[in-house]
Amino acid sequence: MDNPLERLGNIPVTASVLESLFPHIKRGNQKVRLLERDKQIIRLKKGLYVCNPKITGQILSTELIANHLYAPSYVSMSSALRYYGLIPEAVYTKQSMTLKHSRNFDTPLGRFEYTSMPKRVFSVGLTSIKKEGYAFVMATPEKALCDLIANSPNVNLRYLKDAEIYLEEDIRMELEDFKQMNTEIFEEYIKVGKKAESIRTLLKLIKK
Template identity: 85%
Template sequence: MNNPLQRLGNIPVTASILESFFPHIKRGNQKVRLLERDKQIIRLKKGLYVCNPEITGKTLSAELIANHLYAPSYVSMSSALRYYGLIPETVYTMQSMTLKHSKDFDTPLGRFEYTNMTKKAFSVGLTSIRKEDYAFVMATPEKALCDLIANSPKVNIRYLKNAGTYLEEDIRMELEDFRQMNAEIFEEYIKVGKKADSIRTLLKLLKK
């Protein structure tokens, strides 16, 4: 008999959804605990779980989990830049921006960090990355770069030379890739985001 959990794929679900798969069991919460004990599900935080990929045959997506773990949020900064292949270093923490208070989660699947930002800046430069049977929200490359600069305390880009050094040496981004970016997103971010002067210098380098 097929395991009903197979239908979940890699989508994070609440305890109540898990309980609905076993309506014949009166104490559904006890069933959830047993599923966790038997490693059929993985607990992300209180009340939120994801099915073991050995059962579903679906690879887990850290980006999708990040969206569900603390919402509303989107994947950004180094995590997004690495996803796009714009920086070479492996990023071991999944970084996201949120409208809620900044918060960190340590899960069996890794560490997830969320940084607060304003509502006006939140909506600039977002994209939905679609896969076969799911999708997640991520910053565009431009927005991810802006978020990274805006939330790096020691970064202050005053001159064009500083901008080039930051890109090539600090985060090791190829200037050729940077020059393919959309100036309009930087312009929108300057109006509503933090460190407008630093982003403005970056924009000057892009338009040079």
């Protein structure tokens, strides 16, 4: 007999969705506990689960999980820059921005960090990354870089040389890749986001 969990794929689901898959069991919450005990599902937080990829045959996406774990949110900063291949260092914490309060979650699939930001900045420079059967929201490379600078307390890019050192030495981004970025997103961020002077310096460097 087919396992009803297979149809869920790698999309995080609530306990009530899991219970609905087993209508013949009157105490659905007990079934959820048994599924977790048997490692058929992985608990992300209270009431939110994802199916074991051994059952579904689908690889788990930490980006997709990040969107569901604390919403509304989008993956950003070093996590997004690494996803795009713009920085060489591995990023072991999934970093996201949110409209809610800043919060962290430690899960069996790793640590997820959420940084609060104002609504006026949230919608600037977002993109939907589409995969087979699912999609997740992530910052564009430009927005991810702006978010990283805006939320790094010791980063203050007053001069072009400061920006060059930050990109090449601090986060090890290739200047050639940086020069390909979309200036319009930097311009939008300057109007509404934090660290406007630092972002303005980046803009000057791109146009140099």
